Amino acid sequence: MNWDVVIGLETHVELSTQSKVFCGCSTAFGAPPNTLCCPVCLGLPGSLPVLNEQAVELALKAALALNCTVTPVSRFDRKNYFYPDLPKAYQISQLYAPLARDGHLDLPGGRRIRISEMHLEEDAGKLHHHADRTAVDYNRCGVPLVEIVTAPDLTGGEEAVAYLEQLRSILQYLGVSDCRMEEGSLRCDVNLSVRLAGSSELGTRTELKNLGSLRAVRLACEYEAQRQIAILESGGQVRCQTCRWDEEARRTVPMRDKEQVGDYRYFPDPDLPPLAVGEEWLTHLRAEQPELAHEKAARYARDWQLGEYDCATLTSRRGLAEFFEQVVALGAPPKQAANWIMGQVLRRLSADGLAVEEIPMSARSLADLIRLVEQGTVNRNTAVEVFDAVFTGGDPAEYVRTHRLEQSSDTEQIASVAADVLAQNHKSVEDWLSGKEKAAGFLVGQTMRALGGKAPPALVGDVVRQLLERERS
Amino acid sequence: MNQLFDLTALELARAIARGDVAQSDVIQGSADCIAVSDKLNCFTAISVSDPIAATPDSSLSGVPMAVKDNLCLAGTATTCASRMLRDFIPPYTAAAVEKLLCAGAVCMGKTNLDEFAIGSTSETSFFGPVKNPWNLEYSAGGSSGGSAAAVAAGLVWYALGSDTGGSIRHPAACCGVTGMKPTYGTVSRYGLVSYASSFDQIGPIARDAADCAAVLDIIRGHDRRDSTSLPGPYPSLSAQLTGDLRSVRIGIPDVYFDEAVDEPTRCAILSCADALRRRGATVELCRASGLEHAVHAYYVLACAQASSNLARYDGVRYGCRAEAAHDVQDLFVRSRSLGFGREVQRRILLGTYLLSDENYDTYYKKAVAVRHQVEGAFRALWHSYDLLLTPVFPGPPPKLGQKTNDPVALYQEDRYVACANLAGLPALSMPCGMRQEGLPIGVQLLGPRMSDGAVLNAAFAFQQETDFHRRHPPMFGLGGDAE
Numbered sequence: 001m002n003w004d005v006v007i008g009l010e011t012h013v014e015l016s017t018q019s020k021v022f023c024g025c026s027t028a029f030g031a032p033p034n035t036l037c038c039p040v041c042l043g044l045p046g047s048l049p050v051l052n053e054q055a056v057e058l059a060l061k062a063a064l065a066l067n068c069t070v071t072p073v074s075r076f077d078r079k080n081y082f083y084p085d086l087p088k089a090y091q092i093s094q095l096y097a098p099l100a101r102d103g104h105l106d107l108p109g110g111r112r113i114r115i116s117e118m119h120l121e122e123d124a125g126k127l128h129h130h131a132d133r134t135a136v137d138y139n140r141c142g143v144p145l146v147e148i149v150t151a152p153d154l155t156g157g158e159e160a161v162a163y164l165e166q167l168r169s170i171l172q173y174l175g176v177s178d179c180r181m182e183e184g185s186l187r188c189d190v191n192l193s194v195r196l197a198g199s200s201e202l203g204t205r206t207e208l209k210n211l212g213s214l215r216a217v218r219l220a221c222e223y224e225a226q227r228q229i230a231i232l233e234s235g236g237q238v239r240c241q242t243c244r245w246d247e248e249a250r251r252t253v254p255m256r257d258k259e260q261v262g263d264y265r266y267f268p269d270p271d272l273p274p275l276a277v278g279e280e281w282l283t284h285l286r287a288e289q290p291e292l293a294h295e296k297a298a299r300y301a302r303d304w305q306l307g308e309y310d311c312a313t314l315t316s317r318r319g320l321a322e323f324f325e326q327v328v329a330l331g332a333p334p335k336q337a338a339n340w341i342m343g344q345v346l347r348r349l350s351a352d353g354l355a356v357e358e359i360p361m362s363a364r365s366l367a368d369l370i371r372l373v374e375q376g377t378v379n380r381n382t383a384v385e386v387f388d389a390v391f392t393g394g395d396p397a398e399y400v401r402t403h404r405l406e407q408s409s410d411t412e413q414i415a416s417v418a419a420d421v422l423a424q425n426h427k428s429v430e431d432w433l434s435g436k437e438k439a440a441g442f443l444v445g446q447t448m449r450a451l452g453g454k455a456p457p458a459l460v461g462d463v464v465r466q467l468l469e470r471e472r473s
Numbered sequence: 474m475n476q477l478f479d480l481t482a483l484e485l486a487r488a489i490a491r492g493d494v495a496q497s498d499v500i501q502g503s504a505d506c507i508a509v510s511d512k513l514n515c516f517t518a519i520s521v522s523d524p525i526a527a528t529p530d531s532s533l534s535g536v537p538m539a540v541k542d543n544l545c546l547a548g549t550a551t552t553c554a555s556r557m558l559r560d561f562i563p564p565y566t567a568a569a570v571e572k573l574l575c576a577g578a579v580c581m582g583k584t585n586l587d588e589f590a591i592g593s594t595s596e597t598s599f600f601g602p603v604k605n606p607w608n609l610e611y612s613a614g615g616s617s618g619g620s621a622a623a624v625a626a627g628l629v630w631y632a633l634g635s636d637t638g639g640s641i642r643h644p645a646a647c648c649g650v651t652g653m654k655p656t657y658g659t660v661s662r663y664g665l666v667s668y669a670s671s672f673d674q675i676g677p678i679a680r681d682a683a684d685c686a687a688v689l690d691i692i693r694g695h696d697r698r699d700s701t702s703l704p705g706p707y708p709s710l711s712a713q714l715t716g717d718l719r720s721v722r723i724g725i726p727d728v729y730f731d732e733a734v735d736e737p738t739r740c741a742i743l744s745c746a747d748a749l750r751r752r753g754a755t756v757e758l759c760r761a762s763g764l765e766h767a768v769h770a771y772y773v774l775a776c777a778q779a780s781s782n783l784a785r786y787d788g789v790r791y792g793c794r795a796e797a798a799h800d801v802q803d804l805f806v807r808s809r810s811l812g813f814g815r816e817v818q819r820r821i822l823l824g825t826y827l828l829s830d831e832n833y834d835t836y837y838k839k840a841v842a843v844r845h846q847v848e849g850a851f852r853a854l855w856h857s858y859d860l861l862l863t864p865v866f867p868g869p870p871p872k873l874g875q876k877t878n879d880p881v882a883l884y885q886e887d888r889y890v891a892c893a894n895l896a897g898l899p900a901l902s903m904p905c906g907m908r909q910e911g912l913p914i915g916v917q918l919l920g921p922r923m924s925d926g927a928v929l930n931a932a933f934a935f936q937q938e939t940d941f942h943r944r945h946p947p948m949f950g951l952g953g954d955a956e
Contacts, residue, residue, distance in 0.1 A: 039565060043785045045553070045666040046545040046563060048699050080781050080828070082805050089784030134801075136789070265828035267837060270671035270778055272700050 001233060002197035005225040006205075007154035007190060009163060012145045013177045014123070014185035015058045021122050021144035022049030022092065029183050033128075033137035041142035043088035048271050051076075055144035058176045059099055059120050060277065060285055062146055065170050065292065066115050068103030070282055074119075076272040080265040084136050085125035094119035095266045099146075099275075105170070107162050108294065114151035121145050146176075152191065152202065157221030161214045164188060169293040173318045181213055188217060193238070194228045203228070204238040208252055210245045220245040224252050296321050304334035313342050319357035326363030332370040340366060344384060348391050360392045369396040379407050382453050407454040414455055414463045418447045422467055432468055440468060477502060478950030479943075482536045482630035482684040489535040496524065496535040496579075503537035503581055506628045506950065513604050513613075515623040517542045517552050519582035525574055532687045532711070534577030539632040541620050542583035543590050544570050544675070545664040553666050554598035555588045557786045557793045557812030567664025568699070569633060569675045569692040576691045581629050584619030588814045589783060590635055590668045592616050593643050593883060594871050597816040602873055605647060606946040607912050612871045614647030616640040620678045621648040627950035631679035631688055635665055637672045638771055639865070639890030642902035645678050646865035646915020649904040651932065651942060652678040653685040656922045657897030658703035660689070661696030667782040669775035670701070672894035681942045682903065682932035686710040689925065713926030714933040719753030721931065724858035726761035729889050733867040741906025741914040742864060745935060749862070752934040756862065763850030768888035770843035771895050773827055773836050779817075780824025786812060819880065848896045855921045860931055864889050865902045865915040889917060899925040903932050904941040913941070 020027055023040035039047040063070050075097040078090040098119035105113050123143040128135045148167070154160050168179040168186060179186040188211050193203035208224060211217045228238050243252040291299075297311035306314070315321045320341065327337040345366070349356060369390070373383045377397075382405050386396050400406060408414065421443060422429055431439040444464045448457060477485065477494060488494050500521060507519055516539070524535065540546060543553045545563035552558045566574070574580065587597040595603035595618025603618035605611035606626040613622040617634030621644035624632050634641040636654035645652025653676045660675045667673060677688035690710050696702045725746065730739070746756040788794035788808025795807030813821070827836045854861065866886050893900035898919050906914035920928045936942050 039563075042790065044563065044791070045551065045558065045561065045785070046565070046567060046664040048663055050698060050700055078781050080784060082784065082787060082802075084787075084789050084801055087785060087790060089787060090781055263830045265781070265825065265830075265833075267777060267781070267828055267833070270669070270701075271667075 003194045003225075003229050003232075004197050004199070005156050005192065005194050005221070006152045006202060007156070007160050007192050007221060008152040009150045009154065009160060010189045010191070011148045011164070011167065012187040013062070013148065013171060013179060015055050015144040015146060016175060016177050017052060017054045017058065017144055019052060019054075020142035021052050021055045021120065022142050025142065027143050029185075031139055033135070034139060036139040037141065041087070042138055049092060049269075051272060051275065052144065055120060056099075056275065056277075057285070058144075058174075059118070059146045060282065061174045061289065062148070062171060062176045063100035063103065063118055064282065064285055064289060065174055066100075066103040066105055066118070066148070068100035068115060068118060070100045070277050071097055073097065073274045073276050074099045075274045076120075076269040077266045078269045081262050083124070084134070085127050085138075085141075087125070087138060087141060091122060091124060092269055092272070093121035096268065097274075099277075105163065105166060106294070107159070107166055109162070111159070113153045113163055116149050116151050118146050118148045121147060152193075156225070157218035160190065160221050161218045164214055164217065166294070169316070173290055173292050187211075190217065190221060190224075192221060192224050192228070194225055194232065203232075204240050206238065206240065206252070207242045208245055209242060209255070210247075212247065216245055216247060219250060220252060223250065227252065290318070293318070293321070300334070304328070306334060306338055310338045310342065314338060317356045319355075319359070323356075323359055323363055327367045327370070330364055330367035332367045333374070336370050336374070337366070340370060340387075344387050348388070361390065365390055365394070365396060372396055372400060376409065376456060377406055379453065379456055382407065405454060407456060408451065409456060409459060411459070411463060414447070414451065414460055415467065417450045418443075418460070418464050418467055421446045421450055422464075422471070429468065429471055433472060440465060443468070478506075478627045480630075481680050482533055482538075483687050485630055486531075486533050486536050499535065500524075500537055500579055500581075503629055506626075507581060507623075509951075510626055510628055510948075512609065513606060513622050513626055514601050515539075515584055515603055515619040515626070515628060516582045517554060517585050517598075517600055517619070518550055520549055520580075521582070522546075522574060522580035524579050525577060531576040531691075533573070533631075533691065535579065536577075536630045537579045537581045538573065539581050539584045539620060539623050539629045540570055541586055541590075541617050541632065541634050543586060543635055543666040543668075544583075544633060545666070546570055546580065546583065549583065551583070551666065552599070553589045554586045554600055555812065555814065555817070556599045557809075558666075559599065559793065561791055563664070565664060567675075568661035568696050570664065572692050572694075573633070573688070584617070584623055584632055586619055587616035587640075588817050589666065589779075590616040590637060590640055590673075591779065591817050591820055593639065593887060594873070595619065595644065596873065597814050599814060604873070605870060605912070606948055607649065608910070610872055611869075611912060612647060612873050612875075614644030614870055616644070617652070617678060618644045618647075621645050621650055621652065624648070624650045624678050624680065625946060626948055627945060631677055631684055633675055633688075633692075634678050635668075635673055635675050636894065637668050637674075638775060638887050638894050641676045641678055642865050642890050642900060642915070642917060643887075645902045646904070646913070646917075647870035649913030649915075649941070649944065649946070650678055651681050651685055651901065651903040651936075652676065653682075653689065653901040653925075653929065654893060654899065655689055655693065655925050656703070656899045657894070658701050659693045659707070659923075659925065661694070661699040661702050663696055663698040667778075669778040670782060671778065672771070672775060674894070681936050682901070682929050683711065683714055683936075685901070686714055686926075686929045686933075689929075708926070710926045710929055713930050715930060716934045716937050717753060718749060718931060718934050721754040721860065721927070722858045723749060723754050723756040723860045723862050723931070724759035724761075724854060725756065725862045726759055726764065726854070728761050728764050729863035730758065734864050735868040737906065737908045738864050738867060738914055742862065742916050745905040745916045746862060748935050748938040749931065751938055754931070754934075759854070759858065761850060761854055763846050763853075764892055766843045767847045767892040767895050768885065770840040770847065771887070771891040772823075772884055773840035774844065774895075776820045776824035777827050777837055778824070780821045780828060783813070783817065783821055788812070816880070844895050847892060851892075851896050851898065851921070859924070859927060860918055860920045863917045863919070865917045866890075869908055869910065870912055893919050897922055899923075899928045901928050901932050903935065904944070905935070905939070906941065907944070913944070
């Protein structure tokens with residue numbers, strides 16, 4: 001039997017605000033427990049929530065980029081349940097009138113994944129389990145989240161990952177979230193069911209939680225799909241339940257049956273007035289929306305004939321793409337700029353442990369360096385040396401001048417140096433004469449070295465070959 | 474000293490400002506009075522705030538007052554008269570209290586109430602019932618019973634209360650003082666422990682309408698810490714007290730002037746109408762429809778909100794924590810069972826039931842629809858009337874212990890007052906007569922949203938015509954001379 005896998009994702013994304021969604025506490029990651037709390041996020045009696053407009057703005061940016069229809073008047077609802085990490089015993093969320101609905105995200109391959117809704121809510125605290133007790137850290141309480149819910153449009157683990165990567169890229173480009181799965185600023189729950197290929201009816205689904213990485217998402221989807229198929233093929237029935245992904249055992253473990261899930265007694269939060277989003281605000285946000293990764297990639301391919309891999313790498317982070325575009329804008333040929341950035345710049349960032357947003361070199365500096373190579377002032381090898389020297393600051397042309405790195409195109413000077421090299425390497429000359437082509441390369445290299453690298457390699461090759469031909473006759 | 478107690482808060486502030494009386498003597502007089510009034514059980518805590526040097530233009534500077542114990546005062550226990558919060562000390566002060574303190578008010582203590590302001594007899598308090606200064610066998614009303622009794626007994630010149638479904642107006646009527654629930658959103662709820670957030674509103678209980686206006690002029694205003702706070706503008710209410718009611722149209726809605734209203738109450742309200750007419754108002758009985766189910770909708774919505782607002786008291790972070798729980802779920806159950814009294818538990822259970830998946834549409838959504846209907850009914854009335862006149866409750870105040878076993882009958886009595894909360898209207902209760910048994914009778918005035926000044930002015934006019942607000946229970950002000 002052939003089976004189709006049907007997946008819907010619920011993704012929680014932490015918004016990059018300075019302060020929490022209903023109070024002024026910091027949202028910084030990694031502070032000592034319970035140091036970023038106030039009466040509001042602790043839900044002390046008499047405290048009241050005040051909506052952070054910045055959180056709304058970031059969520060709206062995401063909604064627009066995901067092609068959603070923004071709800072003109074959305075509302076906040078209380079989701080009531082008792083848990084030690086939830087100080088008010090309710091989470092402020094949006095159920096009845098979420099911030100936005102009916103959007104979509106297009107995957108790189110062109111498949112369109114529908115977004116059914118997205119809403120704003122507050123995060124809960126964190127439990128730390130110790131041998132004899134459990135401690136609660138309320139620092140995360142009230143950190144703003146958007147939950148983005150897809151329709152059941154994804155067809156497997158690979159596609160789920162592709163969706164998340166694309167979503168992450170969009171949100172990072174927008175500055176809406178840093179989307180760090182390892183810090184929990186992007187979290188994803190999977191709803192998965194299988195059905196006979198071609199069937200239009202949805203099967204019984206399970207919900208998968210505790211997916212700490214994209215790899216975990218892919219593996220959990222694959223494992224769970226196979227598990228469900230095995231059950232159905234042996235004549236059994238899939239139970240509607242919530243499962244936890246066990247990273248070590250690489251399998252899904254049932255947590256609880258869905259039927260047992262509590263009744264959250266949602267109702268409109270009387271402490272918060274409805275949230276009206278005017279067309280003016282949206283128009284302003286639309287105008288402000290930056291070009292997104294896939295839009296940039298398409299433009300690079302179209303206008304600059306860059307390959308798919310180059311486009312994808314350069315647009316993987318907004319900071320990198322913007323650096324690339326600046327270098328091109330300063331006159332560097334796009335392909336040269338791309339090669340330098342994907343090669344040397346990424347190498348140095350990785351060696352120096354820097355993020356792409358932290359490139360110390362100016363775009364002007366890299367553009368100048370590329371121009372020096374293009375003009376033949378330095379050869380490529382010398383240019384890499386210059387690059388490393390000016391990466392943390394400095395003017396390439398100045399560096400070349402003060403270190404006398406200009407290459408020489410004076411054929412007579414090269415010929416004289418090459419003649420010396422040939423004279424000192426009889427063995428290699430004879431090898432060449434006896435048909436060993438490799439020997440020429442060695443002699444070219446030796447000549448380059450003797451020239452201090454300051455000559456165009458192609459020219460040196462030509463000169464050496466002319467001298468060798470002369471030897472033959 | 475004794476004649477000081479006959480002054481209103483405004484008069485006392487002027488006397489202090491003129492130097493006729495020392496502020497320290499006034500505070501001492503009030504403290505002495507409170508000290509010998511234990512039997513009323515007005516206070517949950519007595520602690521005199523350090524007087525702050527107020528701005529010279531403050532109308533109530535130096536006047537002793539009290540604060541209902543569901544309003545936070547930094548560093549002082551805010552118990553809500555519940556075992557649950559017996560030891561809870563908030564790190565902040567409620568916006569309304571802060572404004573009064575900054576205006577030179579002297580807080581003498583926190584007043585007793587129904588547990589979490591849930592109730593209308595002040596009998597559900599963990600600290601025991603508040604007694605009516607007019608007759609100790611009667612309830613002071615509720616839930617702001619402590620505030621009303623303290624003002625009626627002359628222990629303080631005014632007090633803050635909170636009103637979710639009549640909790641200022643009911644005890645004010647029981648105790649023969651003037652209490653005002655302002656328009657919803659005009660006084661910040663920041664620092665008020667929530668019962669039903671969309672109805673809760675802070676207001677004054679005082680000796681007359683002019684004092685209420687003076688207090689409201691200080692505590693009203695926009696506060697960005699409360700998202701339901703209205704932006705204003707907030708014109709002076711005191712300046713609107715002209716006593717002139719010419720061209721003011723007042724209706725007495727038939728639904729609230731029904732057969733349940735007993736003879737003494739009916740007569741008192743009719744003579745109140747006459748007094749208002751003497752000031753130039755037209756007063757007439759009027760038809761009103763669409764208000765019949767207001768009290769039912771009120772209870773559905775209030776219980777639903779209470780079940781959520783009171784869910785945070787789980788024994789984990791502060792408040793009552795039960796011993797010997799075997800897991801965290803058990804800790805929640807035991808702590809809440811131990812910390813909450815019966816009436817609070819009843820409303821939480823009701824609210825939880827009403828909000829459940831299977832009941833949400835049947836009850837909650839329907840109640841919201843009724844609320845809109847009630848708002849519409851009032852809007853229709855405002856076409857023909859500027860203000861409405863109704864009873865506060867239909868008969869004598871409840872005797873202590875009388876109705877605690879019949880909660881539904883008690884809920885029904887809230888129908889005269891809860892409608893104002895449902896529609897967010899300003900509403901005032903003032904004394905307008907005396908029963909044969911020596912207990913005061915109250916009457917309610919209500920108006921459209923933001924007509925607080927008009928409501929107060931009608932009460933002010935009535936109080937210029939009559940002296941019910943100047944009548945005091947026999948024990949009034951005796952504290953100072955008792956020894």
